[in-house]
Amino acid sequence: MTVNQVDWDFSKRGQEDVARHQKKIKDSIRENIADVISEESIISRKKGQTVKIPIRGIKSYQFIYGKRKGGEGGGGYGLGHGKKDKGDVIGRRPAPNGEGDGPGKGGKPADAAGEDYMETEVDIEELIQMMMDDLQLPDLRKKEIAETVVPSGWSFEDVEKHGLKPNLDKKRSFKNAIKRAADSVSRLAEKTGRPMEMCQKALNKFKGDYQKALELLQKEDPGAELEDQEDKLKPFIQHGDLRYRVPKENVESHSNAVILAMMDVSGSMSTTKKYLARSFFFWMVEFLKHKYRNVEIRFIAHTSEAKLVDEDEFFHKGESGGTICASAYDLACQLVDTDYPPSKWNIYAFHFSDGEDWDPAKTMLSVKRLMEKSPNMVGYGEIRTEVAYGQQLMRNFEESFSLERYTSYRDSDFEYYLAQRAELPLAGVILKNKGHVYPALKVFFSKEKRI
Amino acid sequence: MSDSREKDDVKRLVRADNHIQKVVAEYGLDCFPQEFDVIPAQKMLEIMSYNLPVNYSHWSFGRDYEKQRTQYEYSGGIPYEVVLNSNPSRAFLMKTNPYPIQVLVMAHVYGHNDFMKNNIYFGRTRRDMLTSASEAAGRLRKYEEDYGIDEVERLIDAAQAIQMHIEADLFQESAIQPESPDPKKRIPRVGSPFGDLFDFDGQLTSKSFEEKREEARKAKKKIPAEPDADMMGFIMRHAPRGFEEWELDVLSVVRDQSIYFMPQRKTKVMNEGWASFWHMRIMSRLFQDGFLSPEEHGYYNLYNARVLASNPFGLNPYLLGIKTFLNIEKRYNAGQFGPEWERSESPDKWNIDLNVGKGMEKIFEVRRTHMDWFFLDEFMNRQVVEESELYIFGSKQQGNVEEFTVEETNWSTIKDLVVRSFAHSGVPLIKVTDGDYGGKRELYLRHFYDGLTLEEEYARQTLRHVFSLWDRPVHLETVEVEGNSETRIQLTYDGKGFSKINLGTYVQE
Numbered sequence: 004m005t006v007n008q009v010d011w012d013f014s015k016r017g018q019e020d021v022a023r024h025q026k027k028i029k030d031s032i033r034e035n036i037a038d039v040i041s042e043e044s045i046i047s048r049k050k051g052q053t054v055k056i057p058i059r060g061i062k063s064y065q066f067i068y069g070k071r072k073g074g075e076g077g078g079g080y081g082l083g084h085g086k087k088d089k090g091d092v093i094g095r096r097p098a099p100n101g102e103g104d105g106p107g108k109g110g111k112p113a114d115a116a117g118e119d120y121m122e123t124e125v126d127i128e129e130l131i132q133m134m135m136d137d138l139q140l141p142d143l144r145k146k147e148i149a150e151t152v153v154p155s156g157w158s159f160e161d162v163e164k165h166g167l168k169p170n171l172d173k174k175r176s177f178k179n180a181i182k183r184a185a186d187s188v189s190r191l192a193e194k195t196g197r198p199m200e201m202c203q204k205a206l207n208k209f210k211g212d213y214q215k216a217l218e219l220l221q222k223e224d225p226g227a228e229l230e231d232q233e234d235k236l237k238p239f240i241q242h243g244d245l246r247y248r249v250p251k252e253n254v255e256s257h258s259n260a261v262i263l264a265m266m267d268v269s270g271s272m273s274t275t276k277k278y279l280a281r282s283f284f285f286w287m288v289e290f291l292k293h294k295y296r297n298v299e300i301r302f303i304a305h306t307s308e309a310k311l312v313d314e315d316e317f318f319h320k321g322e323s324g325g326t327i328c329a330s331a332y333d334l335a336c337q338l339v340d341t342d343y344p345p346s347k348w349n350i351y352a353f354h355f356s357d358g359e360d361w362d363p364a365k366t367m368l369s370v371k372r373l374m375e376k377s378p379n380m381v382g383y384g385e386i387r388t389e390v391a392y393g394q395q396l397m398r399n400f401e402e403s404f405s406l407e408r409y410t411s412y413r414d415s416d417f418e419y420y421l422a423q424r425a426e427l428p429l430a431g432v433i434l435k436n437k438g439h440v441y442p443a444l445k446v447f448f449s450k451e452k453r454i
Numbered sequence: 455m456s457d458s459r460e461k462d463d464v465k466r467l468v469r470a471d472n473h474i475q476k477v478v479a480e481y482g483l484d485c486f487p488q489e490f491d492v493i494p495a496q497k498m499l500e501i502m503s504y505n506l507p508v509n510y511s512h513w514s515f516g517r518d519y520e521k522q523r524t525q526y527e528y529s530g531g532i533p534y535e536v537v538l539n540s541n542p543s544r545a546f547l548m549k550t551n552p553y554p555i556q557v558l559v560m561a562h563v564y565g566h567n568d569f570m571k572n573n574i575y576f577g578r579t580r581r582d583m584l585t586s587a588s589e590a591a592g593r594l595r596k597y598e599e600d601y602g603i604d605e606v607e608r609l610i611d612a613a614q615a616i617q618m619h620i621e622a623d624l625f626q627e628s629a630i631q632p633e634s635p636d637p638k639k640r641i642p643r644v645g646s647p648f649g650d651l652f653d654f655d656g657q658l659t660s661k662s663f664e665e666k667r668e669e670a671r672k673a674k675k676k677i678p679a680e681p682d683a684d685m686m687g688f689i690m691r692h693a694p695r696g697f698e699e700w701e702l703d704v705l706s707v708v709r710d711q712s713i714y715f716m717p718q719r720k721t722k723v724m725n726e727g728w729a730s731f732w733h734m735r736i737m738s739r740l741f742q743d744g745f746l747s748p749e750e751h752g753y754y755n756l757y758n759a760r761v762l763a764s765n766p767f768g769l770n771p772y773l774l775g776i777k778t779f780l781n782i783e784k785r786y787n788a789g790q791f792g793p794e795w796e797r798s799e800s801p802d803k804w805n806i807d808l809n810v811g812k813g814m815e816k817i818f819e820v821r822r823t824h825m826d827w828f829f830l831d832e833f834m835n836r837q838v839v840e841e842s843e844l845y846i847f848g849s850k851q852q853g854n855v856e857e858f859t860v861e862e863t864n865w866s867t868i869k870d871l872v873v874r875s876f877a878h879s880g881v882p883l884i885k886v887t888d889g890d891y892g893g894k895r896e897l898y899l900r901h902f903y904d905g906l907t908l909e910e911e912y913a914r915q916t917l918r919h920v921f922s923l924w925d926r927p928v929h930l931e932t933v934e935v936e937g938n939s940e941t942r943i944q945l946t947y948d949g950k951g952f953s954k955i956n957l958g959t960y961v962q963e
Contacts, residue, residue, distance in 0.1 A: 017496075025516075070906070087860045
């Protein structure tokens with residue numbers, strides 16, 4: 004007998020080890036969050052809260068071969084089969100480290116040809132939690148909503164025994180008087196044994212004075228003295244009966260945030276540059292959704308003129324024309340005035356450009372005007388994906404608002420600018436590659452001042 | 455599937471097996487008794503990722519399992535085959551595969567069976583690995599309970615990182631002894647004929663090391679006396695931190711399995727080439743004998759083509775192996791061999807046909823005596839390289855695109871690279887040259903560079919694992935290349951960070 008049908012008793016081992024590996028992948032995502040969050044598949048996801056992103060499987064490291072002597076390019080090599088000539092291109096893929104990595108990285112192409120990658124499903128919410136942990140934002144994590152309180156007029160709900168004359172609550176005071184009078188009649192009747200009518204007349208005679216009424220009723224024949232009195236209940240208002248209304252200021256609570264997304268869409272802003280901005284705005288919306296009940300985003304595209312556009316146009320359509328950044332800030336100011344009063348809205352204004360501006364002085368004036376409208380935060384991001392760049396609008400920000408330049412602890416290539424006066428909610432970032440999106444978010448959202 | 459249906463399927467496979475056995479005997483293959491287990495797909499993927507039907511638990515197996523499963527789901531069925539090196543030989547058939555694929559796998563398995571029974575590198579391997587691995591799985595599970603899963607995992611991670619750097623004489627019974635219940639007795643003995651300066655006596659106290667060290671210092675000799683390629687064994691014997699019994703057990707389990715698979719690693723191309731060579735012959739015979747219908751044979755052909763497909767991004771051992779065996783068979787049948795023929799530069803030498811008919815005899819001989827390194831060095835000639843359409847490619851960055859370009863199609867350059875990468879079982883040769891570096895019991899490793907560098911990121915991460923075992927700074931001497939310039943460097947990891955020293959231009963010894 005040589006062929007057996009075997010019914011295996013399945014152990015759970017395989018699944019356990021899969022879970023263990025998954026946990027390691029999650030740890031690795033946490034460590035490489037800067038790369039992960041700028042994955043195109045996340046930003047451009049159509050629906051749903053989960054996305055599949057390519058993640059390198061956790062490697063088993065051993066001593067392996069790397070380059071060969073005399074190899075071209077990076078020197079990394081692989082062997083393959085096929086009818087090919089020297090110089091034939093057998094495959095292409097997006098460069099592993101994004102733009103600006105230069106030639107000659109020389110990894111291991113055989114390994115790089117893709118087999119190492121596995122698609123892993125990640126929950127956007129899970130990614131946000133990871134970032135929140137990293138940004139040390141426990142209050143955002145708990146979804147504590149930030150509320151803004153706005154007065155909406157006055158009302159009187161409570162009453163007090165003391166107050167100002169104009170606030171006297173006559174009706175309530177009168178009621179108190181009636182109640183007290185009725186009460187006194189019963190007590191007099193009980194104490195003296197006289198009929199209720201007589202007690203009533205006695206009270207009326209002395210204008211509600213309980214003591215005097217009692218003294219009279221305790222005499223031999225009080226009836227004679229009370230003949231001319233009415234037996235109807237007449238309330239006499241006393242000091243203790245008075246009630247005053249308490250005036251109260253009414254408030255409404257709001258939890259609104261608006262992102263005023265501004266971007267230069269002139270020809271020099273390439274798709275890659277716009278992608279960085281898009282990635283930044285995506286996470287910004289996700290973050291703010293954890294803080295405010297209602298988050299709106301308005302897109303202001305500008306060349307030499309600014310206009311409101313929809314999201315698709317903002318990120319995907321380029322336009323010809325000059326570059327006057329002031330136009331975008333002016334339109335932002337106008338929007339705040341008409342649609343987003345700072346009393347009811349938390350305003351987050353961000354502007355991305357590649358640094359070019361035909362009239363930086365004018366732009367600085369417009370930025371100042373926007374700053375005067377008490378926004379929560381104004382940010383300027385300069386995208387420099389190319390090595391050679393011309394004008395740098397960041398310089399103007401630096402001078403006009405006395406910003407201080409810093410580099411990130413973790414990535415010395417990442418530069419950011421903070422206001423020296425802590426109360427000035429203005430910061431600048433320079434984005435050179437995908438990996439800079441996360442530190443940029445950190446600059447604006449982290450609890451830590453320096454990142 | 456109903457029970458009776460399953461029984462019918464098994465009956466059918468038994469009939470195929472009987473027929474294959476007849477053909478196998480006629481062809482002169484010499485096999486162990488063969489057993490087939492028909493198993494569900496999930497179990498098959500599990501065996502493939504765990505290397506064995508039962509094995510210890512580790513995240514890397516989980517990762518491989520997940521990869522296998524993804525591949526299985528997307529590829530729409532690959533003729534998976536797993537044969538265990540045991541007597542009787544044991545192989546697995548995936549329940550879900552269609553009949554012609556099962557027959558293909560069975561035919562292929564008989565090729566492996568013959569190879570593993572007859573190739574000299576398999577001569578002394580342990581045939582009791584299944585029981586041993588299953589017992590080890592139990593013990594390691596216990597260690598996880600006692601010492602924590604993270605602790606055990608870290609140790610396995612480190613052990614796996616250096617598991618290829620072992621040396622065991624595959625022709626010596628003692629090197630591959632069955633394990634002893636006492637972990638201390640399982641510490642590898644000195645394998646090389648030169649050996650350490652001292653014999654290991656089972657004492658792990660640092661005192662004995664101190665004494666030996668003093669002796670070594672007086673004698674102005676190093677520990678090890680000669681560079682030791684058995685890095686793992688050296689670390690197990692001499693790590694200054696010393697190991698607990700359970701730790702030694704874990705290291706031994708990983709090491710024993712690595713030794714067990716050594717013959718397979720050394721003969722991957724030959725073994726797959728041989729099995730493919732024979733499955734093709736056997737399948738043709740079954741078709742000729744009317745045992746397979748034309749439809750079934752056509753189906754088989756489709757899958758056979760997948761097995762031998764040209765992979766643009768990797769060497770296909772099945773393809774290179776069968777091309778080499780076919781070339782040997784052809785040349786030895788035609789009389790294209792011998793010193794004179796080898797020396798000849800004339801292109802006509804490929805057209806000589808003396809009809810000497812020595813092909814079959816030669817390939818049977820080669821399957822007995824060779825391993826990949828020597829096999830490719832001796833038989834991978836111009837024709838083999840050209841027929842298997844091999845090339846070397848590299849990668850270049852073009853803007854934000856990485857481009858893979860063919861860099862070399864010259865047969866001798868390709869052969870040179872292939873042979874070099876198959877030397878030492880395809881593992882870069884790294885030896886321990888000093889276990890007391892700088893007099894501070896630091897570990898010094900030297901890469902014996904031969905035109906191929908170490909992948910730096912991998913080298914760094916592996917050094918960290920070595921450090922976790924040695925627990926003192928570890929050094930690695932290797933060579934970096936940039937185009938044609940070669941620089942010797944010393945990479946050091948001290949538990950906190952890496953440092954790199956330039957040791958000057960590399961001069962070949």
